[in-house]
Amino acid sequence: EAGVTQFPSHSVIEKGQTVTLRCDPISGHDNLYWYRRVMGKEIKFLLHFVKESKQDESGMPNNRFLAERTGGTYSTLKVQPAELEDSGVYFCASSPEWGLSTEAFFGQGTRLTVV
Amino acid sequence: QKEVEQDPGPLSVPEGAIVSLNCTYSNSAFQYFMWYRQYSRKGPELLMYTYSSGNKEDGRFTAQVDKSSKYISLFIRDSQPSDSATYLCAMTDFGNEKLTFGTGTRLTIIP
Numbered sequence: 001e002a003g004v005t006q007f008p009s010h011s012v013i014e015k016g017q018t019v020t021l022r023c024d025p026i027s028g029h030d031n032l033y034w035y036r037r038v039m040g041k042e043i044k045f046l047l048h049f050v051k052e053s054k055q056d057e058s059g060m061p062n063n064r065f066l067a068e069r070t071g072g073t074y075s076t077l078k079v080q081p082a083e084l085e086d087s088g089v090y091f092c093a094s095s096p097e098w099g100l101s102t103e104a105f106f107g108q109g110t111r112l113t114v115v
Numbered sequence: 116q117k118e119v120e121q122d123p124g125p126l127s128v129p130e131g132a133i134v135s136l137n138c139t140y141s142n143s144a145f146q147y148f149m150w151y152r153q154y155s156r157k158g159p160e161l162l163m164y165t166y167s168s169g170n171k172e173d174g175r176f177t178a179q180v181d182k183s184s185k186y187i188s189l190f191i192r193d194s195q196p197s198d199s200a201t202y203l204c205a206m207t208d209f210g211n212e213k214l215t216f217g218t219g220t221r222l223t224i225i226p
Contacts, residue, residue, distance in 0.1 A: 004158070015139040033212070043120070043159070043203065056212060091158055103216075106151075106158035 002026070006092050006109035012113045018080040021110045025074070025094030028110035033095075033104060034067060046090075049075060051110050084112045118142050121204055121217025129154065129225050138204035138217045144217040145206040148180050150189045153201045153219065162202075163189065170195070194224045 005024040013019050027030045034046040046065070047057040051072035060067070064083070069075040079086050090113050093104040121138045122205055128134055136150075151159035163178040165171045165187075171178045177190040180189055187206075204217040 013142065029158075032167045033214075035168075035214075040218075042117070042218045043123075043205075043212040045215075048212045051120070059213070066184065106160070108156070 004092055004094050004105050006090075006107040006110050008110060009051075009108065010111045010113075012115060013082055015084055016081045018114055019082055019112060021077045021079075021092075021112070023075045023092030023107060026096075026105055027094070029094035029096050029105075030072070031068060031095040031097070031104070033093040034075070034077055034084065034090040035093065035106075036088050037083070037091070037109075043091065046077075079112075082112075084114050086087050087112055087114045100114070116141060118215050119204060119206065119217040122220055123218050124145050124222060127223045127225055128194060128219050130194060130196060132163070132194050132224075134194050134198070134222060134224075136189040136191075136202050136204075138187050138206075139185055140187070140206060140215075142206075142215070143182075143185065143207070144208040146209050147207050148178070148187050149177055149205045149214070150176075151203040151205060153203060155200075159203055159205075172193040196224045199223045 007022045031048040035043050037043045044060040048055045049069045052069050054092040066078045091109045093106045095104040119140045130170045141197040150163045151158045151163050168180050168182045170215045201219040201221045203219040205214045
């Protein structure tokens with residue numbers, strides 16, 4: 001069974017440009033989470049989808065970040081326009097049932113570098 | 116003050132040694148405690164998951180939770196070079212889908 005897959009693995013963009021990160025969760029997993037780790041800091045929660053609905057987006061840093069989950073399958077996280085402080089590793093995770101973020105499976109992450 | 120404090124290390128120990136990794140936390144609502152292992156350029160992988168206080172053992176790994184002290188530990192016995200990785204503690208409270216992570220401890224096992 002395929003795990004959580006993220007694309008691209010690495011992206012380098014200039015300040016002011018737009019970048020879209022994609023996450024394919026494990027098939028059948030209703031819960032999808034986005035997390036971010038900026039350099040030297042801990043991994044921090046961004047948001048949580050249940051199927052196609054945003055359940056909690058309290059961790060989204062500002063309105064330059066937009067997350068979508070089309071048809072409750074894959075998810076995208078768009079940063080527009082990107083700023084230098086957006087650099088970091090963006091992780092996606094998925095889990096099969098409500099209340100089981102404790103058993104979420106993580107993808108390998110997308111390393112975003114804004115120059 | 117961070118909700119979860121974890122010594123970033125790095126920590127280097129000889130093969131076969133017992134490793135002790137620790138986190139402290141400030142939020143008394145946390146009920147679920149996890150340890151993740153992360154290899155370089157990979158995502159976090161769940162190692163151990165404990166609910167409330169107590170111990171849990173899985174092979175060479177033992178997780179301990181002391182809620183009265185707000186302190187959790189992960190012990191690795193008979194450490195192997197393949198255990199070299201960053202170890203992250205994470206925790207959450209009941210009904211909350213947000214994991215709160217420590218910064219991670221980088222561990223190297225020297226053959």
